[in-house]
Amino acid sequence: MIGFARLALVAAVLAGVVVALPSLAQAVAPPKAPPVVAGPRAAAAPAVPAGAPAPGAAAVVARGRDLFVSGCSYCHGLDATGVRGRAPTVRGAGAESADFYLSTGRMPLAHPHAYPVRSKPAYPPADIRALVAYVGSLGGPPVPGVSPATAGLATGERAFADHCAGCHQVSARGGIVTGAVAPSLQRATATQIAEAIRVGPYVMPNFSEREIDGPTLNSIVRYVLSTRHPVDRGGWGIGHIGPIPEGMIAWIFAMGALLGVSRVIGERSEGVRPPPSGPEPSEPGSAASAITGGEVR
Numbered sequence: 502m503i504g505f506a507r508l509a510l511v512a513a514v515l516a517g518v519v520v521a522l523p524s525l526a527q528a529v530a531p532p533k534a535p536p537v538v539a540g541p542r543a544a545a546a547p548a549v550p551a552g553a554p555a556p557g558a559a560a561v562v563a564r565g566r567d568l569f570v571s572g573c574s575y576c577h578g579l580d581a582t583g584v585r586g587r588a589p590t591v592r593g594a595g596a597e598s599a600d601f602y603l604s605t606g607r608m609p610l611a612h613p614h615a616y617p618v619r620s621k622p623a624y625p626p627a628d629i630r631a632l633v634a635y636v637g638s639l640g641g642p643p644v645p646g647v648s649p650a651t652a653g654l655a656t657g658e659r660a661f662a663d664h665c666a667g668c669h670q671v672s673a674r675g676g677i678v679t680g681a682v683a684p685s686l687q688r689a690t691a692t693q694i695a696e697a698i699r700v701g702p703y704v705m706p707n708f709s710e711r712e713i714d715g716p717t718l719n720s721i722v723r724y725v726l727s728t729r730h731p732v733d734r735g736g737w738g739i740g741h742i743g744p745i746p747e748g749m750i751a752w753i754f755a756m757g758a759l760l761g762v763s764r765v766i767g768e769r770s771e772g773v774r775p776p777p778s779g780p781e782p783s784e785p786g787s788a789a790s791a792i793t794g795g796e797v798r
């Protein structure tokens with residue numbers, strides 16, 4: 502009985518830990534300081550330079566530079582070449598990297614040594630577009646195109662197992678790597694997944710076209726998106742921890758049910774058992790009266 506209770510407790514705790522792991526990863530992340538608010542100067546639309554090839558685009562870049570000066574230059578420098586001891590250059594990082602860091606709320610960082618984590622974006626979409634256009638105008642790769650709909654799911658699963666699962670787990674629900682938390686991939690958009698693969702944020706390695714080509718990238722994205730609707734054979738996911746622990750939980754429930762049934766049966770049969778002390782009162786026609794009747798005769 503005690504053995505069973507202990508087994509059930511251990512199983513429950515284990516299941517709890519597995520289910521709570523992704524949220525733990527979020528909890529480990531340091532608190533974010535309030536977002537850097539762009540000053541009033543950022544709101545004033547700058548004049549379009551004369552002779553620019555695309556006037557609309559140039560205005561967006563100029564507005565992006567204004568936002569950069571007020572919100573990013575403390576760490577990345579007024580000319581975006583970086584500040585020693587604070588942050589690297591963003592010249593050559595490209596729209597690809599800027600869009601990833603800004604749309605996942607990783608930039609602006611609260612302080613130079615803070616760990617970049619996913620959070621609510623500090624800027625509205627229009628400002629992010631302007632900042633991305635400005636950083637993109639300084640060189641580097643554009644925001645990658647991604648079309649996962651027609652990509653091969655099996656190829657994606659294999660490539661994910663090869664390149665990503667070591668840190669993010671096969672279920673794409675995150676894990677702990679030395680000195681960092683590999684986040685769950687449940688919130689990243691298709692574009693953000695493609696950007697992360699090419700950029701390699703923080704301690705994550707980046708993957709070139711040679712390591713992961715375009716079609717493979719699309720299939721990895723398709724696989725990651727598919728992990729959000731896993732097939733739970735048997736109905737109840739239990740945190741999608743897999744068939745063995747699920748089977749174990751089924752056994753524990755079955756054992757509990759059987760134990761309950763056997764206890765009920767035990768109590769019922771105790772109720773009909775005759776009291777152990779004293780002989781039963783003899784009645785006419787019973788075995789006892791038949792014997793005495795024999796002696797009299």
Ligand code: HEC
Nearest residue numbers: 572573576587588594598599602608609610611612613703
């Ligand atoms: C408090 C300091 C700080 C502020 C403010 C900040 N950054 Fe950063 N930024 C960093 C650090 C540190 C890194 C390197 C982190 C990493 O490698 O993941 C970084 C990395 C980046 C990168 C990636 C560079 C690459 O090589 O791919 C981009 C893009 C970027 N920041 C853009 C911005 C933008 C745009 C802003 C303003 C909205 C901003 N940052 C504000 C500190 C800062």
Ligand code: HEC
Nearest residue numbers: 605617618619664665668681682683689694697702703705
């Ligand atoms: C060495 C471990 C490691 C490997 C391998 C790795 N990652 Fe990462 N990944 C990380 C870490 C750590 C972060 C968080 C970086 C940060 O906070 O800036 C991350 C972040 C991400 C993000 C951003 C998630 C979000 O919600 O903002 C995506 C998407 C991602 N990785 C996808 C992948 C894919 C796809 C692969 C395989 C091609 C891969 N990663 C391989 C460690 C890894």
